[in-house]
Amino acid sequence: MKIKTVEIFKIELPLIEPFIVSYATYPNMPSIITKITTECGIVGWGEAVPDEHVTGETLESTYAILKHQLAPLVIGENPMAFERLHEMMDKAVYNVPAAKAAIDIACFDIVGKKLQVPAYQLTGGRYHHKFPITHVLSIAEPQQMAEEAARRVEMGYRSFKMKVGRDVASDVARIRAVRERVGHEIAIRVDVNQGWGNSANTLQAVRQLEMLQIDWLEQPVRADDIDAMVEIKTKTTIPLMIDEGLRGVREMREIIAKRAADKVNIKLMKCGGIYPAMKLAHMAEMAGIECQIGSMVESSVGSAAGFHVAFSNKAFTSVELTGPLKFSKDIGDLHYDVPFIQLTEKPGLGVEVDETILAELTNEQCVVAQ
Structure with missing residues (x-):
């Protein structure tokens, strides 16, 4: 062939x-x-x-x-x-x-x-049966984000990724507003996308977030500043995730050697696809670091590929692949049973x-x- x-x-x-x-x-x-x-x-x-x-x-x-x-x-x-x-x-x-x-x-x-x-049979076979879907809240005013979160809870969502990263004071207000609105039974993950820049700003924020029961804090500092992640990790009880700071094997080796994160966000677009993603997952698993498959807001094609990786490896404990839910028109037919994603048994990616x-x-x- x-x-x-x-x-x-x-x-x-x-x-x-x-x-x-x-x-x-x-x-x-x-x-x-x-x-x-x-x-x-x-x-x-x-x-x-x-x-x-x-x-x-x-x-x-x-x-x-x-x-x-x-x-x-x-x-x-x-x-x-x-x-x-x-x-x-x-x-x-x-x-x-x-x-x-x-x-x-x-x-x-x-x-x-x-x-x-199915593609997951090529990467280890089916391990997970289903994953809960996490709804991503784009940056907005605190009450606006809280109202959207409340609507999504009514739809069945039990976890949120909050996009922040404007400045510490307004970001803390956003997170507090959502937590107060949805209560403490709903999972909240905070993604800063490097927006707080350095460890000093981040430590100001985490001191105010310690009591808000955050699942994890994702990439608060610049992508290449692994040492800042190490410093933050030693000074907070909030679990830390690295996203932009992990692209391939070189960064994963440094993260493992320095114990710089509790969790890593593996994205097929950052590492080169399904095959390299599996290599990174195996490295993380050997080091005792949990993994997430994340999204660059792909269509049904890229999203399905990420799901096949996540479903076939026990190192993945969460997924954030909601691109198709955000489009008014998509090229593919990946199906979501909100608040869960369950892959079909169709061959390949399973997407038409x-x-x-x-x-x-x-x-x-x-x-x-x-």
Whole structure:
């Protein structure tokens, strides 16, 4: 089985509401979809959602890298040879993890369809039966976030990720408002997206948050400041999660060596896809660090890929893959049973792509063939 063609689609996924984090506001979510077809006619779908603030890639650079470097590289290769494919891509282009994820995910989709098994059977088999869905609250005024949280509780949600990172005082007010509104039975996770900058600001915040029963505090400081995470971890009882500070094996080694976090947020777009994500999960498991599969707000394609990783490995204790729930129109049909996600037994990613909607959302496309 060999790869015959790679089709690349630059699209824009329409959000129901703008997605607001500490460093950017997204009115819609730009994405790149790959469609890889083998010589025997099997089609696999992949996705790249680059972020210049996190992966160091832009939509334009990712499209160009796929078109001119990675897609031509994998033409004629066996999509089942995951290790070889990643070695080839790594030798050809340094970093660019979201671009590599678009190839990796499509290959897992192909192999699952070829063998007629769900993708999670390729990464360890089914371990988890289902995961609760965590609703993500974009940054807004305290009462606005509290009101949205209350509405979501009525819909069945039992956990929230709060996006903060504007400044310590207003962020603490946001967290307090949500906690007071939903009570203490609802789980709250706080994601700062590097917004507090350093350990001094973060320690000011955690002293005010200690009594609010926060599940964990995610990436409060700059991504590369692992030592600041170490300092904070020694001075608070709130569990710490590293997100932007973890991209690949090099960062994971440092996090493990310094015991810099209680939990790590593995994202396929940060590490290069399903295959590298499994390697990171195994490293974390050996070090006794819990894992989460996180989202760059992908469509059904990228979100399904993340779920397959999480469902097949016991190191994953939470998932945050809610992109499809945020779109008014999606290219795929990943199904959510709010407040849970339960994967089907369909082969590959288990997602059917509507090519009519894909064409409607596409701004630019190309085909790379033999």
